[in-house]
Amino acid sequence: MADQKSRRRAPGRVPVIALTGHLGAGKTSTLNHLLRRPGARVGVVVNDFGSLNVDAALVSGQVDEAAAISGGCVCCLDDAGGLDDALRRLSRPRLRLDAILVEASGVAEPVTLARLIGRSGTTGIRPGGLVEVIDAVAHFRTVDLWPEPPARYAAATLVVINKVDLLPADDRDQVVARIRDRVRLRHPRVQIVTARHGRIDPGLVFDTAADGDPVDELPLAQLLRDQNREHHDHEHARAASAELTRAISPSMLIDLLESPPAGAYRLKGRVRVHGSRAEQGFVVNLVGSLIHIAALPDPPPVGELVAIGMQLDQAAAQQRLDAVAGTPADEPDTAGLRRLRRYRTLST
Numbered sequence: 001m002a003d004q005k006s007r008r009r010a011p012g013r014v015p016v017i018a019l020t021g022h023l024g025a026g027k028t029s030t031l032n033h034l035l036r037r038p039g040a041r042v043g044v045v046v047n048d049f050g051s052l053n054v055d056a057a058l059v060s061g062q063v064d065e066a067a068a069i070s071g072g073c074v075c076c077l078d079d080a081g082g083l084d085d086a087l088r089r090l091s092r093p094r095l096r097l098d099a100i101l102v103e104a105s106g107v108a109e110p111v112t113l114a115r116l117i118g119r120s121g122t123t124g125i126r127p128g129g130l131v132e133v134i135d136a137v138a139h140f141r142t143v144d145l146w147p148e149p150p151a152r153y154a155a156a157t158l159v160v161i162n163k164v165d166l167l168p169a170d171d172r173d174q175v176v177a178r179i180r181d182r183v184r185l186r187h188p189r190v191q192i193v194t195a196r197h198g199r200i201d202p203g204l205v206f207d208t209a210a211d212g213d214p215v216d217e218l219p220l221a222q223l224l225r226d227q228n229r230e231h232h233d234h235e236h237a238r239a240a241s242a243e244l245t246r247a248i249s250p251s252m253l254i255d256l257l258e259s260p261p262a263g264a265y266r267l268k269g270r271v272r273v274h275g276s277r278a279e280q281g282f283v284v285n286l287v288g289s290l291i292h293i294a295a296l297p298d299p300p301p302v303g304e305l306v307a308i309g310m311q312l313d314q315a316a317a318q319q320r321l322d323a324v325a326g327t328p329a330d331e332p333d334t335a336g337l338r339r340l341r342r343y344r345t346l347s348t
């Protein structure tokens with residue numbers, strides 16, 4: 001009988017699965033959902049666009065092995081921003097990982113990322129598919145904007161139409177069908193599923209990494225040419241971030257989320273505030289104009305806030321974030337806490 005160790009992972013190269021999608025589409029939610037799959041040893045590479053790794057903080061603790069790439073979009077940095085190093089480290093045989101998931105920043109181009117993974121010099125890995133997460137609500141305002149369907153659809157092995165819960169009930173089927181049709185125009189055979197909070201069947205993702213997958217089934221040269229003809233949004237994305245070394249004012253935080261800096265499409269972070277009795281931690285998220293706030297089990301010793309947008313006014317955003325980070329908030333702020341808790345209740 002095969003011993004436990006040899007049964008833990010199929011022999012051979014570790015499949016590397018990329019998770020892509022526009023800013024705030026639901027990549028971290030999908031990743032966290034996949035990490036809850038029992039029985040698989042999964043390594044994760046997280047690439048945040050801002051200089052602070054919010055996503056890495058949100059997945060650590062649930063993952064067997066993690067590597068973070070920060071400071072820019074993985075496909076725009078020299079040397080793939082350390083992707084090869086991270087893959088080399090995570091594919092070491094003694095880690096016995098079943099799969100490696102790479103969560104790209106929300107501004108990475110899937111075609112380029114697929115190429116980086118496919119052409120990686122790392123010997124212990126093989127491409128295991130690319131999961132493109134789509135924000136069903138914002139898709140036609142953010143990603144699919146031109147007469148030709150975007151090249152990014154063709155790089156995907158699985159398309160997740162996420163946030164379907166946010167579509168109005170009488171529009172839902174029509175919007176989902178429209179996204180499906182556009183994807184299929186580019187990629188007739190791709191798997192498409194709908195999801196809420198990235199809750200897809202993990203078997204779909206790990207199955208796309210079956211050992212028999214062709215190493216490179218994508219006509220990448222053609223796709224790269226198509227992508228270059230399209231709008232290169234990732235070249236124009238900008239970010240501002242601030243480290244939060246103390247509790248912040250909930251009023252200032254909610255003001256920031258309700259009236260974000262000019263051009264900020266995405267705002268996210270982990271914060272600490274003074275509750276009525278003790279300090280409390282929260283994860284805050286803004287996508288477009290949608291605010292989501294969830295409680296953390298413990299207040300983070302050091303938190304962070306990151307703002308990202310294609311046309312972000314970086315200086316103004318930095319000033320706003322620095323003001324939140326630098327304003328003393330040592331007393332409970334009852335009105336601010338009430339506003340924060342209201343968003344938290346609406347977010348459940």
Ligand SMILES: Nc1nc2c(ncn2[C@@H]2O[C@H](COP(=O)(O)OP(=O)(O)OP(=O)(O)O)[C@@H](O)[C@H]2O)c(=O)[nH]1
Pocket residue numbers: 021022023024025026027028029030055105106107162163164165166195196197198266268284285286287291292293
């Ligand atoms: N209502 C609803 N909210 C969702 C869903 N999926 C994600 N969200 C929320 O959308 C926000 C962004 O989700 P993330 O998973 O962080 O998105 P992301 O793609 O990782 O974001 P970036 O890494 O910044 O590009 C969070 O507030 C999530 O709770 C969904 O299916 N329904």
